[in-house]
Amino acid sequence: MKRKIVTGGIAGMAALGITALLAIPSMAATTGPSLEIGWGVYSSYTRNFNPFSTSDMGVTLEMYEPLFYFDDVAPKVEPMLGTSYAWSDHNTVLTVNLRKNVKWSNGSPFTAHDVVFTFNMLKKYPAMDTNGIWTKVSSIKSVGNDTVVFKFKQADVPFEWYVLDKTPIVPASIWSKVKGSPLDFLNPNPVVSGPYVLNTFNSQEVTLTPNKDYWGGRPQVPELTVPLFTSNTAQEPAMASGKIAWGAYFESSIQKLYVAADPKFNHYWLPPASPVALYPNLTNPLLAQLPVRQAISYALDRTKLDNLAESGYEPPANPTLLAPRNANQKSWIDGSLPTSDLKYQYDPKKAIALLTKAGFKRNSSGIFVSPSGKPLSFNLIVISGLTDWDAQAGIIATELKAVGINTTVSLVTGSEAYSDELSGKFQLAIGSPGAGPTPYTMYESVFGPVLTQGNWERWHNPTMYKLLNEFSTTNNRAKEQQLANQMESLAAKNMPVIGLTESVWWYEWSNKNYIGWPTPSSPYAAGSSYDYPVAALILSHLRLR
């Protein structure tokens, strides 16, 4: 099969006769074309393959693997460098069995020492520990070559996610030689455990070749090419033409601009990830009143938000903030909750009735005013440039106005929004709490006692705190479910944040050359390459059509 020619720009290079020159095979004895993938938006590539860096190359995510993958779209855990794990000692000790016969890409064996080294490096350099592992873990040690034991300061079962899934393991033999802080290490020639290794690098393109010793078997795609894209707009035509076979980007009209270009091969799947929500600042005396928040919720037509702002790709959120269309989150939703707690209603009349009943009266310009004379008039901050959120904010303002709530929209930078949310200098904000393998992750972030983790609305509910605490100490699925049910009910009834739509994992692929992609009928992973560590998993599933 003819090797595919790669160009960073879109125009043909034939004019300069460079085409022929590009067809230099970089790997012998492989079949099949190079797989081109779109991996994020950069102004130019920096040769930084440090998985602990915030400015590393996106592809680093497929090179370094964690111990396990907690599936974001299905209730299961996929073993990676680990094979099994167990909690003991009242859920304060986590024992992990490691995969045997794994080799790093330089041929040296992977052992428990590498795992212990990686975690101890985070301890030695707290600036690397973005997950705060060492705020929860007190020690880690190896038992033999294939087992590691984590001791926790106190029982915290849900935190296993950060230890097992969110921490990439690096080879001790390389990283122990790094001088100074490993964060300053660019790791230009990464030695990895994942399915692909670095082949060539320049500031506009990266290529990778299979790791022939990969524990999952040698990957079938002979070469990965990651051309630079400086914007989504630049990536769109390359995706539609089938040049880029794997993407994870927002596209306002996938069917028309992507699928229609090659309906046989171009596909997309957008499983829900986490809710997009309206955060009311509960320290505001008006927003602190439940009827006001309920009225806001009844005033919003979420189907309209989806259709007009999200092109119909991001369905209405659920009052529990969990997504029924996500198989994992669905498994946690308590089906016995009353309908009103399982589905947001759109009923502007009810919104007006609720406000009237709570003693609010409409003033001459039609805005409701509290008994003490304060008008329901709020400022809504939203990050400018996130065009779908910006559009949602506009629709929300219109719909709230219709029920007598005045809203002005302020478009701010991401940094300003974050700093306002941290300091509480806002009235309404649009944000998205991250989801995790269990509802605990999201609830702990949005409703938990640590404000900086995402409790922007500043909801302090002792019952919720107690439930969260109980959840963190149990490892019994039935008990977890029972606690989750109570938390769901509490969240739906108190409406501390108001769900809008469900954000999705953006994922587009072409199976023209390669098959084995995750699909709705084979949902073995979310397809978004940025969902660490799915890329390694997906790439080891691909095979020639």
Place this chain on the structure above:
Amino acid sequence: MRFFLNRIGFLLLSVWAAITVNFLIPRMMPGSPVDAILAHFQSEGAPLGPNALHALEQQFGLSHAPLWTQYFGYVNNLFHGQLGTSITYYPLTVTEVIGRSLPWTLGLAGTATIISVLLGTFLGIYAAWHRGTRIDATLTTVTMFTSAIPYFWIALILVYLFGFELNWFPQLHAFTTLSNGVPWWRFSADVLYHAVLPGATIVISAIGGWLVGMRNNMVQTLGEDYVTFARARGVRDRRLMVFYAARNAILPNLTGFAMAIGFVVGGALLTEVVFSYPGIGMQLLTAVENEDYPLMQGIFLIIALAVLLANFLVELIYGLLDPRVRQGE
């Protein structure tokens, strides 16, 4: 001598003012670089871990010290030639990032500026010599028109016509990604090929100013008595045009050129953005989007220094060429 000392003093004062403004402006933006990173990951649907705020502040050494302490630290570092570490490209230093981008901007905007000055000046001379003819009217009107169009709009039109519709030139980037081991001349040809559209954008938008400036000066010069006298003495047309009229009329364009070279460093920001050209302008945009204080300061500093130095040189040249400037002190 007094004139030079005076100018140098003024230069130093302006540099100090530029440094101080550079320091203050990024810090007046709401939020901080860490907030920007956290918001970015959150809006991507992959929020960073629960300890990220604390860890990142430590990593980037963000100081909560009083502003004036930070200011003295910053000035002290500058004196030692240190621009700090970029946050966007951590752990690359600002010097490294600028070092990677500056050559692209100098190459693109520098070459394009030289071309538009030469072309504009030459055409200006030509138009002035043939003043009142159809050629003069056409040249002057067309370039007045093109120079009035916002240059990013020209860029978009060029991309659409020659990049997208006709597919003659690349739409983006400074070079094609080529396999390793490409001979340098292929690479150079590729870079030139990619520079055609962005370069044309700059030339089209800048040429009008040079042309009209030169033409008007030249027309004025041609009306001077010494030109009329020379013509009466029978000096040949070509000689009259080049050595008598143009030579004197070109002075303002020369000083304008020195200024323009200073501004080249600032780059044609929007041109670079439209073409995703990896120059200083693109880096500045990235730095502002990420609230990357050190990178922003570094780039602003380079731009300010280039403009101030160009100004300084222009004044020196003026001083040399025109004794009135020196005497007027």
